[in-house]
Amino acid sequence: MTDTDTGAQPGTAHARVLIATAVPAERDAVARALHDRPAIDVVAVGVGPAAAAAGTATALTTAELAGDPYTLVVSAGIGGGFSTPPGTVLIADAITVADLGAETPEGFLPVTELGFGTVTHRPPASLVRDLAAATGTAPAAVGTVLTVSTVTGTADRAALLARRHPGAVAEAMEGFGVAEAAAAHDVPVAEIRAVSNAVGPRDRAAWRIGDALAALTDAFGKSAPVLESWKNT
Numbered sequence: 681m682t683d684t685d686t687g688a689q690p691g692t693a694h695a696r697v698l699i700a701t702a703v704p705a706e707r708d709a710v711a712r713a714l715h716d717r718p719a720i721d722v723v724a725v726g727v728g729p730a731a732a733a734a735g736t737a738t739a740l741t742t743a744e745l746a747g748d749p750y751t752l753v754v755s756a757g758i759g760g761g762f763s764t765p766p767g768t769v770l771i772a773d774a775i776t777v778a779d780l781g782a783e784t785p786e787g788f789l790p791v792t793e794l795g796f797g798t799v800t801h802r803p804p805a806s807l808v809r810d811l812a813a814a815t816g817t818a819p820a821a822v823g824t825v826l827t828v829s830t831v832t833g834t835a836d837r838a839a840l841l842a843r844r845h846p847g848a849v850a851e852a853m854e855g856f857g858v859a860e861a862a863a864a865h866d867v868p869v870a871e872i873r874a875v876s877n878a879v880g881p882r883d884r885a886a887w888r889i890g891d892a893l894a895a896l897t898d899a900f901g902k903s904a905p906v907l908e909s910w911k912n913t
């Protein structure tokens with residue numbers, strides 16, 4: 681296929697978007713909004729940052745080797761909200777791993793303070809702005825989405841995370857892994873979450889997964905034109 685076939689300017693890579701969810705139910709909720717969008721692929725990469733990084737990196741490498749690389753990666757799914765009700769759509773302006781580091785007698789040290797790696801990936805500001813506008817997301821619902829390896833289950837832990845990350849709007853388990861893979865391939869990243877539950881004392885019966893999945897479908901229906909047309913300038 682040539683650049684002309686895709687409608688892109690000659691010599692300009694056409695947009696190709698990879699959306700990574702944790703589980704098939706999330707993948708299907710996103711994909712429901714994306715029929716007739718051949719430039720966007722949705723894959724379920726597994727639960728947790730390690731599975732997410734491995735699955736995303738595999739998809740990125742496969743596309744590169746096929747000569748049709750992805751130009752944008754999105755981590756998507758349901759998540760715990762810090763202060764917004766189930767069904768709220770949240771957009772990350774920072775994707776931060778909350779529990780990568782070391783406990784010390786003086787408290788938690790992020791891995792960067794140990795001299796390693798990174799703890800935050802920042803989606804491009806113009807993409808965050810365009811996604812928020814397209815989905816009608818309020819400014820208060822744009823913020824840091826934390827990545828955790830253990831779902832928060834107590835009020836104490838929720839308060840500690842909120843104190844440590846005052847800009848946090850949500851926690852989930854994959855964003856940082858997806859972002860690490862995207863960064864390794866030099867591809868920009870975004871994260872979109874729909875709230876299924878509150879971050880706090882564990883109450884699995886109170887999770888509103890159906891509401892969150894429906895909100896996810898709606899958000900991706902509205903976001904698809906932005907994802908397809910957004911250019912990293």
Ligand SMILES: O=C(O)c1cccc(C(=O)CC[C@H]2O[C@@H](n3cnc4c(=O)[nH]cnc43)[C@H](O)[C@@H]2O)c1
Binds near residue numbers: 702703727
């Ligand atoms: O049981 C189902 O039908 C079902 C359908 C879709 C998704 C699920 C999940 O359990 C997804 C797990 C996924 O959700 C994220 N998540 C949601 N709430 C939180 C939270 O409070 N803290 C951290 N992560 C959360 C997370 O990304 C998981 O991978 C079930």
